[in-house]
Amino acid sequence: MTGTETAGRSGLRVEVPGADPVIVAVITAAVDEVWPRPSAPASDDGASIPAWRFSGRWWSRPATVRRDRPLT
Structure with missing residues (x-):
């Protein structure tokens, strides 16, 4: 350096x-x-993802399955 x-x-x-x-x-x-x-860099080991992940929730099923049939 000069x-x-x-x-x-x-x-x-x-x-x-x-x-x-x-x-x-x-x-x-x-x-x-x-x-x-x-x-x-962020690690992608999957440790931060919860194991249950919305299992069994009503919104996890498709909309066509969630529809209730009208009572006759």
Whole structure:
């Protein structure tokens, strides 16, 4: 790195010819703080899905089966 070039924790390289190196370092540190970091992907192991899952509910049957016949 030469002159007014700096690198942040995320590997961001900034080169600003003629700028004060302290100012460039402060701006790079601020960008590193507010820039979103990649998060770990959500696991698809199925542990968060409840086992019963609406079994036996009236709305789980098709609409044609739920219809009551008119009394005659």
